[in-house]
Amino acid sequence: MLSPLWILAWWRVFGGTDGRCLRALRITGEGRLVGLLPLVARRVWHRGVPFRRLEVLPSGEDEADEIVSEYIGLVAERGAEEVVAEAAARALEGGLAGAWDEVVLPAMDGSKRAPFALADALGRRGWMVTLTERGRSPYVTLPRSFEAYLAALPSSRRYLVRRSIRDLEGFARGDLVFSVARTPEELASARDTLVSLHEARWQKDERTGVFVSSKFRAFHDAVMPALLERGALELSVLRAGGEPIAALYNLVWNDKVYFYQSGRRADLPAKLRPGIVAHAMAIRMAIESGRREYDFLGGDVRYKLDLALASRPIVEIRAARRTLRETLRDHAERAAREIARLRGEPASQRRPAEAFAEEEP
The missing domain is CATH 3.40.630.30 (Gcn5-related N-acetyltransferase (GNAT))
Known part of the structure; x- marks a missing residue:
């Protein structure tokens, strides 16, 4: 799902919608490609607050259309994750991807080093960074x-x-x-x-x-x-x-x-x-x-767990600048959670589009 085959097909369908603009970061070392962070820029709204978002390709579709691509995010040569993550963070800090309020990478492979290297590199810039487990991917080592x-x-x-x-x-x-x-x-x-x-x-x-x-x-x-x-x-x-x-x-x-x-x-x-x-x-x-492996992708539902022998985490990174927009968003989210609590509604961090994969066998 990080291959050109998948990403280009996604871009042809979704690239021209919602004001998306390509902002891919290409990272080289000693004259050769060592990393890639394929991003798009667009405007989104958090509880009525406008945000300039950078999000990784291919993600961010409306829920009704969502492809649910997983194991996406920073691509780095094996062993060069920290160097590539630092270069990507430096590029974001220097404005090479344009102005932004938040960076969102929703479905990275939490068993790899790259997500943690990137979260560390972003955090060193003083931004508000969260790395959250959004689910697990059951699999079988064959x-x-x-x-x-x-x-x-x-x-x-x-x-x-x-x-x-x-x-x-x-x-x-x-x-x-x-x-x-x-x-x-x-x-x-x-x-x-x-x-x-x-x-x-x-x-x-x-x-x-x-x-x-x-x-x-x-x-x-x-x-x-x-x-x-x-x-x-x-x-x-x-x-x-x-x-x-x-x-x-x-x-x-x-x-x-x-x-x-x-x-x-x-x-x-x-x-x-x-x-x-x-x-x-x-x-x-x-x-x-x-x-080598049979991977059920995200969703730790019963039939997947019955057939799998192990699982790996799917993690999301969100980095935000310390701005008034972020403060307003945070207050709005806290208020929404408190209202839901008072109404007795269950809290959930589940990605909405995972529902389509949870078909009983």
Whole structure:
């Protein structure tokens, strides 16, 4: 999601909206590229207070259109994180990215050094800097065999996977097929299946899925074929008796598989878990392909935790200048929290767009 392929597709859809202006910082050392901080500038409003914001690409979409890109932020050559972070902070301090009131990087990989190096470098400038864990990303470090993966799960979760596969095989009467789109024609068919299953799942709860957004659809219409051409897309469909019952939209990058989106039939018997089975088959395929990791991305929901063996934090950095705007924003936020407390509303730091990924399997 930090690759040019993903970012450029995002920019073509969202770059011309909400007054966004590109402000990417390119960091070199000894004549070669060692770091990159892709930013955009735009005006936002905090509780009625206008702010000049710098935010990392690709983020900041309206909630209804949100792509939910993760592991984004500062890109640095391994071992040069502190040097790159210091250079980026110095550039921001010197105004190379223009005037700003706040800098927001919402979804960085908290298991890496770069977020902490950048937060430290920004904090040394006297700005108000927060680094907040916004969620966790469950994942599996893949062993050499699927049986070894199952053996690594606690017994109750190992039973869940095996029972889910057995129940679905019984329902399909031996005709259970997991296939991946390999051609543009197969991609078009699998995409339609994904959208149909995803929308049907949410319509059951009288809600709309993410594909109702024209911008969300436009982004994926652009990025899916590019991912397929590069060999970085695993759009799969699970069929029982020839009928599609689940679909997974996975990304493949640097020998890792990332689960991005899914859909499943909403009218199956309650005991069947097609999502669990689809993920189990995708994990098996990843192991057989020699992949290193299967990452569920953000959202520590039950089915992800049932299948994962570990998790890593997703963190947000916010840096703000000590201005009257920031003081007003802080007072407004405190007042809003106090009003919510008096009303008995639960406090939440959850990113709103994570809801679309929390589909029960």
